[in-house]
Amino acid sequence: MRHLLSIDHLDADDLTDLLDLADHFARVLERDVPKVPALRGKTVVLAFFEDSTRTRTSFDLAARRLSADVVNFSVSQSSLTKGESLRDTVETISAMGVDAIVVRHRSSGVPSQISRWTNAAVINAGDGWHQHPTQALLDAYTIRQRLGSLEGKRIALCGDINHSRVARSNAHAFSALGAEVVLVGPQTMLPASLVGWPVTVSHSLDDVIGELDVAYLLRIQNERINDALFPTVREYRRLFGLTSERAAHLKPDALIMHPGPMNRGVEIDPDVADDPRAVVLDQVSAGIPIRMAVLFSTIGPGQFEGEDS
Amino acid sequence: MTTTVIKGGRLLDQTGEREGDVVVDDATGTIIEIGSDLHADRVIDASGCVTTPGFVDLHVHMRQPGNEAAETILTASRAAARGGFTAVVAMPNTTPCMDDPAVIRQVLTFAEEALCEVKPSAAISLGRNGTQLAPMGELAELGVRMFTDDGTGVQDDLFMRRALEYAGSLSSDDGVPIVLSQHCEVAALSLGGVMHEGEWSSRLGLGGQPAEAEELMVMRDIALSRLTGVRVHFQHLSTARSVEMVRSAKAAGLAVTAEATPHHFSLTDACCADYDSNFKVHPPLRTGADVAAIKDGLRDGTIDAIATDHAPHTPDSKERSFDDAPPGMLGLETALAIALDELDLPLEALLPMLCWQPAAIAGLADRHGLPIEVGNRANLAVIDLAQRWTVSGADMASKARNTPFEGRELTGRVRHTIYNGEVVVEHGEVTR
Numbered sequence: 001m002r003h004l005l006s007i008d009h010l011d012a013d014d015l016t017d018l019l020d021l022a023d024h025f026a027r028v029l030e031r032d033v034p035k036v037p038a039l040r041g042k043t044v045v046l047a048f049f050e051d052s053t054r055t056r057t058s059f060d061l062a063a064r065r066l067s068a069d070v071v072n073f074s075v076s077q078s079s080l081t082k083g084e085s086l087r088d089t090v091e092t093i094s095a096m097g098v099d100a101i102v103v104r105h106r107s108s109g110v111p112s113q114i115s116r117w118t119n120a121a122v123i124n125a126g127d128g129w130h131q132h133p134t135q136a137l138l139d140a141y142t143i144r145q146r147l148g149s150l151e152g153k154r155i156a157l158c159g160d161i162n163h164s165r166v167a168r169s170n171a172h173a174f175s176a177l178g179a180e181v182v183l184v185g186p187q188t189m190l191p192a193s194l195v196g197w198p199v200t201v202s203h204s205l206d207d208v209i210g211e212l213d214v215a216y217l218l219r220i221q222n223e224r225i226n227d228a229l230f231p232t233v234r235e236y237r238r239l240f241g242l243t244s245e246r247a248a249h250l251k252p253d254a255l256i257m258h259p260g261p262m263n264r265g266v267e268i269d270p271d272v273a274d275d276p277r278a279v280v281l282d283q284v285s286a287g288i289p290i291r292m293a294v295l296f297s298t299i300g301p302g303q304f305e306g307e308d309s
Numbered sequence: 310m311t312t313t314v315i316k317g318g319r320l321l322d323q324t325g326e327r328e329g330d331v332v333v334d335d336a337t338g339t340i341i342e343i344g345s346d347l348h349a350d351r352v353i354d355a356s357g358c359v360t361t362p363g364f365v366d367l368h369v370h371m372r373q374p375g376n377e378a379a380e381t382i383l384t385a386s387r388a389a390a391r392g393g394f395t396a397v398v399a400m401p402n403t404t405p406c407m408d409d410p411a412v413i414r415q416v417l418t419f420a421e422e423a424l425c426e427v428k429p430s431a432a433i434s435l436g437r438n439g440t441q442l443a444p445m446g447e448l449a450e451l452g453v454r455m456f457t458d459d460g461t462g463v464q465d466d467l468f469m470r471r472a473l474e475y476a477g478s479l480s481s482d483d484g485v486p487i488v489l490s491q492h493c494e495v496a497a498l499s500l501g502g503v504m505h506e507g508e509w510s511s512r513l514g515l516g517g518q519p520a521e522a523e524e525l526m527v528m529r530d531i532a533l534s535r536l537t538g539v540r541v542h543f544q545h546l547s548t549a550r551s552v553e554m555v556r557s558a559k560a561a562g563l564a565v566t567a568e569a570t571p572h573h574f575s576l577t578d579a580c581c582a583d584y585d586s587n588f589k590v591h592p593p594l595r596t597g598a599d600v601a602a603i604k605d606g607l608r609d610g611t612i613d614a615i616a617t618d619h620a621p622h623t624p625d626s627k628e629r630s631f632d633d634a635p636p637g638m639l640g641l642e643t644a645l646a647i648a649l650d651e652l653d654l655p656l657e658a659l660l661p662m663l664c665w666q667p668a669a670i671a672g673l674a675d676r677h678g679l680p681i682e683v684g685n686r687a688n689l690a691v692i693d694l695a696q697r698w699t700v701s702g703a704d705m706a707s708k709a710r711n712t713p714f715e716g717r718e719l720t721g722r723v724r725h726t727i728y729n730g731e732v733v734v735e736h737g738e739v740t741r
Contacts, residue, residue: 085626085629086630087625105630106632108630108631109514109515113584113586113631117628129515130514131514162511192517193507193508193510193512
């Protein structure tokens with residue numbers, strides 16, 4: 001794998017290979033010394049143009065568990081002027097001789113653009129509303145671990161789909177691995193077009209809740225009220241939140257998932273977040289072996305050495 | 310005085326096609342002789358070529374004053390000349406904005422060294438803010454005949470009505486009517502949109518501008534043209550329903566005209582798939598159905614002019630994220646070849662849209678787009694319809710390189726351009 005820019009570039013076999021590799025690294029992490037020398041001498045730059053402590057920490061740990069050198073290149077919002085040439089920034093990082101650039105940016109497509117301006121491997125750690133491929137992988141990993149497989153499973157992605165890179169990544173990954181994906185939310189939160197999306201749509205969580213194997217809730221941003229996407233937090237919870245009452249209709253072995261950070265009391269009730277079916281912390285834990293697998297697959301031994309971009 | 314004979318080609322204009330040498334004179338700027346085996350001080354070879362009236366572009370961003378790093382009036386005029394254009398209308402979204410007589414005078418001064426005629430347009434509203442009228446009467450006295458807030462549309466309905474009424478009551482010394490030229494985009498609907506809203510924006514996670522953001526303003530301005538009886542020119546139509554509305558308005562006898570750009574009749578929103586900001590433009594690249602409708606509109610006369618919306622940007626400004634990169638693409642040097650390639654029309658059917666129709670809209674019909682006849686101003690393009698070439702931003706006369714057609718192989722290119730009797734492009738290269 002040269003880069004990881006979008007989940008769309010991976011088919012079921014690619015995804016399964018990465019999940020299997022993550023299984024291997026998960027066993028490494030159970031050892032007394034949870035570290036292997038696989039990326040010794042390699043340098044990974046974490047280029048976060050948008051703040052994300054959780055994802056950055058996860059990538060940081062994953063790279064260190066593989067013995068890579070890790071450098072943070074954080075561009076705070078205050079110093080990130082709109083006039084900056086992205087290419088200049090990327091060429092500056094590349095000139096320091098790095099093997100992988102892990103990119104988070106508020107604008108869709110930036111990792112793809114960066115991949116044209118560097119010889120380093122580019123790993124997308126979330127771009128705008130577009131993609132968050134390692135989130136999709138760790139979510140698929142968590143589901144596979146709990147339910148054995150995604151094949152034939154019914155998964156609802158509920159919330160602001162249009163503004164969610166998690167939804168765009170997960171819809172494809174889950175579907176490629178055999179799941180049936182249903183998007184749930186008001187029309188204001190759905191993309192203008194679903195041509196090419198392997199999904200169905202429901203505007204009612206109640207209509208689908210009983211048949212779900214996974215209820216995946218997306219974080220709601222209060223400021224979307226100002227964009228007229230929904231009227232009030234109270235009404236959102238009432239119509240689309242996973243309330244305790246609704247959770248009672250979920251199958252006993254269904255999973256409750258959330259990419260974090262959760263708005264308890266909005267998209268998920270506080271006690272539902274602590275329900276035994278909720279696997280939110282498993283998702284976070286899965287992030288480390290998944291990101292180890294992605295780093296190993298892009299810059300590990302024998303991976304695309306000497307290939308031109 | 311230097312005379313030049315354009316030798317060995319065919320002549321093509323609104324009077325038809327014929328053989329003939331043409332002698333032009335740079336002192337008077339006119340055509341002084343047409344015939345066979347003519348001689349002059351110098352000869353330019355037109356064998357195998359077609360000589361036509363020079364083209365007129367209703368929509369060019371020359372970036373001067375204010376953004377000379379991207380383009381100047383001189384460099385844009387070189388690009389225009391290489392594209393066969395002998396006149397361009399300069400858009401007013403400069404810094405400072407062309408909303409004041411002093412700025413127009415400055416532009417006219419810069420234009421004196423240009424390789425084509427530069428006809429300034431001016432803003433409808435001060436600073437293009439949509440709330441206070443620019444001094445249209447004073448600006449018209451300096452020769453401005455087109456007013457536009459291009460880059461944004463005039464949002465307020467009543468303000469647009471007043472602008473039309475006021476402009477319609479101004480008289481110009483040459484009898485050319487004032488025209489308001491509208492960039493149709495309802496800002497509230499296009500807010501946050503960096504490409505066409507549809508399948509591709511949804512997939513790419515980019516903010517979309519729905520077609521309706523353009524169409525609502527086209528609809529409103531047709532209504533306001535009906536209400537006021539004043540002409541409206543629609544810039545860069547990009548959607549099928551916009552074309553249909555203009556078609557209906559014309560059938561109803563309303564005084565509306567329209568232009569379309571080469572990129573809107575050749576490229577679609579799918580071009581944005583790799584987040585290459587050279588495909589970011591306003592209005593955005595639309596769908597295949599829209600492209601087909603614009604072609605139909607050009608073929609059936611609904612759309613009067615091919616205009617480029619030539620919009621140079623520095624490389625570094627385009628090397629930002631798709632969200633942050635400025636919209637716009639180069640057009641002057643590729644317009645003819647893209648039109649030949651995409652429209653399936655012979656050159657004689659393209660000439661009305663490239664020459665005399667835009668000349669009439671711009672108020673340039675006394676000196677551009679005229680038949681090739683003795684006594685007329687010598688503004689001519691000599692076209693080699695057989696020349697194959699490959700588009701390269703680095704090879705352009707424009708200062709900028711942001712062409713969306715990089716690497717595309719095209720057939721048909723301007724060999725020579727004559728502006729006011731002076732050879733400004735010879736064998737494809739500018740002479741100064």
